[in-house]
Amino acid sequence: MINKQQIGEALKIIGDMFPDAHCELNHKNPFELVVAVALSAQCTDVLVNKVTKNLFEKYKEPEDYLKVPLEELQNDIRSIGLFRNKAKNIQKLSEMIINDFNGEVPRTREELVKLPGVGRKTANVVMSVAFNIPAIAVDTHVERVSKRLAICRWKDSVLEVEETLMKKVPIDDWGVTHHRLIFFGRYHCKAQRPSCEVCPLLEMCREGKKRMKVKKENVK
Template sequence: MLKKDRYKAFVEYFSTHNPDAQTELHYSNPYELLVAVILSAQCTDKRINQVTPALFERFPDAETLAASNPEEVFTYIRSVSYPNNKSKHLVGMAQKLIGDFQGVVPEKIEDLIKLPGVGRKTANVISSVVYHRPAMAVDTHVFRVSNRLGLTSNATTPLAVEKQLIKYLPEETIAVAHHWLILHGRYICVARRPKCELCPITYFCKYFEKNYKATAIQPATNPND
C-alpha cells in the first residue's frame, strides 16, 4: 500500500468512527490545560486528573500560582512523576506568564516554548487544542503508532515524525489526528504487545502486514469497501 493510500484510509476511518476525539486531561480553561500538560510529561492522564482538582482549587489562575513557591506546589503533585522539577516549572511558568504575557496563555509555538516546563510537544498541544491551529504534538504514542501504521518512514526523532505527519495529513485534520494517534496507542496499539487481534485498522497497517501476514489472525476489513 502506498503512503498516500494509508493516509487516506487513516483519515477516512477515524473521521467516521471518532470525529470529535479530544484530550483525556480534565481542564476548564487554557491555564488549566497548560498546567495539566506540563504535569503529564512521562505520567498518565489518569494520574494527572486525580491530582489537578485540588491543585486548581488552590491555584485557580496564574496569579495565585506565581505567588506560591515550588515547595508548596510539591505537596499537591507529589504523586506524579518528577514532582520536584515540575513544581519548579509550574511556578516559573506562572511567573513568566504574568510577567511577559499578562497572564494570557500565548498562541504561538515560539512564545509557548519560552515558558518553563514547556517543550515543543506541550506547545503543540496548547496551540492545537486551545487555538485550533494545525499543530502536531508528538509523544511516545504518536511516535510509535504513526511508525507502526506506516504513516511515517525513517523518522527517528519526534520532530521528524511531526514534519512527516503535517506534510501528508489534510490541514483540517492535523489537530484531531493527534488525538486519534494517542488514543489508538493508549488502548489498542500499546507498546509491548499491540492488540492486533482487536484492532479495526489492520487492513492498512504496515506493522500488521509485516508481522501477521502468514498467521491465523486475519486483517480487519475496510469499512468503506
C-alpha cells in the same frame, strides 16, 4: 511507506473507531491546560486529572502559584513523577506569563516554548486544544502508530514524524488527527499488546502483519 491516499484511508478508519477522540486532560482555560500538559510528561492523563482536581481548586490564576513556597506546591503534586522539577517549572512559567505576556497564555509556538517545562509537543497541544490553531502534537502514541503503519520511517525523529504528518494530512484535520492517533495508540494499538487480531488496519500495517506472522509460526 504508505502513500497519501492510504494514509487518508487509514485515518478515516481510525476516525470511525474513535469519532469522539479529544484531549483527556481536564481543564477550564488555556492556563490550566498549560499546567496539566506540563504535569503530564512521563505520566498518565488519569493521574494528572486526579491531581489537578484539587490543584485547580486551590490555584486559580498564575499569581496563586507564586503565593506559596515551592515546597508547598511540590507537596500538592507529589504523586506525580518528577514533581520537584515540575513544581519549579510551574512557578517559573507562571511568573513569565505574568511578567512577559500580561497574564495571558501566549498563542504562538515560538512564545510558548519559552515557558519553562514547555516543549514543542506541549506548545502544539496548547495551540490546537486551547486556541484551535492547526498543530500536530507528537507524543509516544502518535509516534508509535505513525511508525507501525509506515506513515513514517522507523528511524525518524519526533520532529520528522510531525513534519511528515503535516505534509500528508490536510491542515484542517491536524487537530482531530492528533487526538484520534492518540486514542488509537492508547486504547487499541498499545505498545506491548496491540490488538492486531481484530484491527481493521491489519492489511495495510507492516507491524501488524509481521506480528501476526510470528504468532502463526509460534503456533505451529
